[in-house]
Amino acid sequence: MKDVIRQSIGPLMAISLGMNSVAMGAKEIQPNIVFIMADDLGWTDLGVMGSDYYETPNIDRLASQGMLFTNAYAAAANSAPSRACFMTGKYTPRHGVFTVSPSARGDKTKRKLIPIKNTDDVRTDFVTMAEALQKCGYQCGHIGKWHLGDDRDGSGTGPLSQGFVFNIAGERAGSPYSYFYPYCNTKKQKCHLGLDEGRPGEYLTDRLTDEAIDFMGKHTGKPFFLHLAHHAVHVPLKAPRYLVEKYEKKVKGKYHTNPVYAAMIESLDQSVGRVCRAIDSLGIADKTIIIFYSDNGGSEPVTDNYPLREGKGSPYEGGTRVPLIMKWPGKIRAGVTCDVPISGIDFYPTFVDLAHGKQTDDLDGKDIFSLIEDNAYTRDLYWHFPAYLQSYAKSGKDWRATPYSSIRSGDWKLIYYYEDKSVELFNLKEDLEEQYDLSQKRVDKKDELYSKLMNWLKETKAPIPTELNSEYVSEK
Known part of the structure; x- marks a missing residue:
C-alpha cells in the first residue's frame, strides 16, 4: 500500500503552498460550512489515500476538486476528547475530556499509576464553535454523533445547549444503538434523538x-x-x-480485507456524494466550503493503517493521523495536496475567521488558511493522555495506551511515558512507520522536544498522573 500512496500523492507532497492554492478574497463572504466527520476512519481507508480494496469514488472526487491534506491530525486518539477539542478549539488539558470514560480502564493490577479522572461532557461555560458561529449570524445544525453530553437527560450539555438550533441523534452515546431502523437500544427501548420514526430496513448513514x-x-x-x-x-x-x-466477491487487498467494513465505507462515500450533489442542486456550491475529516485513526481489529503504526487509541501515528479534504470552488484551487500539519483544534478559529467573527486569544488552534499561507510546516502539535486504554481482545498486548504526552515538531515526534518516565523519538519524514527510536542517537533533538513538551504541560496546567496504584502487581 505504501507504493500506492506514493504514486497517488507522493509527487505533490513537497509542493510549496500559499495563496496560489487558497485564492485571495477567500474571506470576503460568509460561506456556508458543511463539515462531514467520519468515525474511526483510518488514514489510508480511502481510494485517494491508497486503499486497494475500499472504494470511495465520491470522496476521491472531492479531493480532486479541492485540497487533500497529508499531515492532518485528530487532537486526541479516540472519539470524545477529539470531538471536545474540535468543538472548543482547545487541547485536552483545557477541557479535561481525556478519553471515553472511565480513565481507569483495563486490568487494574497492571496499571502502575492512578490515572487522572476524566470529564465526560464539554462544560457549558466554554464558548463552543457553534456558539461562536451563531453570534456571526449562522444557523447551526448538528446531525449524528455528539458524544459530549445530552439535551434530554437534564445535563444540558448536548448540541441544543451548545449553540446548535437543530439536533438529530446528538447525545452522549458513543456508538449507534442500531445501524438499521428502528434505531433503538433493545434493552431499554431508547431510540436515538429524533429517529423514533423511519422506514423498515432504513440504514442509519442514509437517514x-x-x-x-x-x-x-x-x-x-x-x-x-x-x-x-x-x-x-x-x-x-x-x-x-x-x-x-459486492465486497465478498471482490479480491481482497494487501492490507484491507473486511467486506462489511468496506461496505460501510462505500455507504459513507455515497453519503458524501449525495451531500455534494444536493449543494450543487441548491445553487450554493460557490458559497459553500465542504470539509471531510475523521475523528481519530482507524480501529485496528477491522482495518489496517499501514504504513502507520497501530491505530485508534494509540500514541503512534495510526491513532491520530487522519484523512482531511477541503473544497471551496473559486477559493481553494482544485487538485492540490498540502503537507502542512493541521490539527482538530484548528477548525474553530478557521470557521470563525471565515464567518468574520472576533477571534479570542484563548484558543489553541490556528486559522488553517493562515497556516497554509505561511507554509507553517514546523508548527508544534501536542497530545496529552493521562489515562489507560486497554487493547482489543486477541491483540496479545495489555494496552493500546498507558499515560503519555507527545509532541510533533517539524519532522520529529517525541512520546513521553509517565509510568517509567521513558521517551521515544522518531523522524517521521524518514520513518513514517515509527520503527526506529532515535532517542539515544539524537540526544540533542530529544532534549529539545522534551523541553518544549514540559513547557507546554506547564503552560496548559495539564494534570499529571503521579500517584502509585496500590493494586498494581509487578511482573518482575
Missing part, C-alpha cells in the same frame, strides 16, 4: 444524510453551519447486504 440534505434546503436564506457527524464506520460492523455481497 442521517436525508436529514442533512433537508437541513440545508431549509437554511439557504442565511449562512449555515452543518455538522454531519456520521456514526460510520464505528462498530458494530453493519452494512446493507447488497454492498456486503
